[in-house]
Amino acid sequence: QKEVEQDPGPLSVPEGAIVSLNCTYSNSAFQYFMWYRQYSRKGPELLMYTYSSGNKEDGRFTAQVDKSSKYISLFIRDSQPSDSATYLCAMTLSGGYQKVTFGTGTKLQVIP
Amino acid sequence: GAGVSQSPSNKVTEKGKDVELRCDPISGHTALYWYRQSLGQGLEFLIYFQGNSAPDKSGLPSDRFSAERTGGSVSTLTIQRTQQEDSAVYLCASGGKPGRTSGRATEQFFGPGTRLTVL
Numbered sequence: 001q002k003e004v005e006q007d008p009g010p011l012s013v014p015e016g017a018i019v020s021l022n023c024t025y026s027n028s029a030f031q032y033f034m035w036y037r038q039y040s041r042k043g044p045e046l047l048m049y050t051y052s053s054g055n056k057e058d059g060r061f062t063a064q065v066d067k068s069s070k071y072i073s074l075f076i077r078d079s080q081p082s083d084s085a086t087y088l089c090a091m092t093l094s095g096g097y098q099k100v101t102f103g104t105g106t107k108l109q110v111i112p
Numbered sequence: 113g114a115g116v117s118q119s120p121s122n123k124v125t126e127k128g129k130d131v132e133l134r135c136d137p138i139s140g141h142t143a144l145y146w147y148r149q150s151l152g153q154g155l156e157f158l159i160y161f162q163g164n165s166a167p168d169k170s171g172l173p174s175d176r177f178s179a180e181r182t183g184g185s186v187s188t189l190t191i192q193r194t195q196q197e198d199s200a201v202y203l204c205a206s207g208g209k210p211g212r213t214s215g216r217a218t219e220q221f222f223g224p225g226t227r228l229t230v231l
Contacts (some may be wrong), residue, residue: 006154029113030201034219041224042202043222045115045222088154098160099157099171101157102147102154102157
């Protein structure tokens with residue numbers, strides 16, 4: 001079993017929809033949680049970063065962490081065709097520079 | 113340049129040959145990572161450098177894989193006696209400036225990757 005599980009999709013939604021992307025994990029020691037966005041044939045780029053449990057909002061994006069359930073989510077409001085990409089969750093045991101464990105990524109397509 | 117660069121962008125090689133993949137991190141970044149991304153497999157951690165030393169090389173799949181970093185900057189990932197299962201996109205990321213302690217401390221900036229195909 002992988003440490004981080006993520007539905008690979010693809011997920012297709014109409015423009016303007018609310019998108020929910022999720023990951024579950026098995027290691028309760030993870031403390032820092034991130035979402036990366038990867039466009040086709042590009043490297044991933046950091047979207048959101050949260051520490052421990054709670055919510056964090058940045059524009060149309062909201063990240064949620066529920067450590068008791070070992071479950072993290074990324075919500076995208078008013079989705080746009082430019083949001084079409086693969087979204088990867090990632091997590092680390094602590095802050096600073098160290099091994100980062102990624103999910104497999106969910107491919108999202110927003111239909112105009 | 114402003115971002116992480118990797119070379120070559122594409123590499124096609126024959127089974128059994130050695131390959132070298134290069135990563136130029138963002139200037140001043142102390143941490144450097146190598147990942148492998150196969151179709152449907154997400155990012156597989158290979159090795160991480162802090163300066164020139166590698167505190168965690170637990171992800172290297174076999175002793176055919178090695179990496180080094182010199183001058184706290186450029187890194188080379190070497191795969192010896194390549195196998196078809198080595199075909200993947202190899203991504204490099206860098207992060208961190210000295211003294212950074214919190215916030216987005218774990219942010220990594222990724223290069224575009226090297227697409228390796230072993231025939």
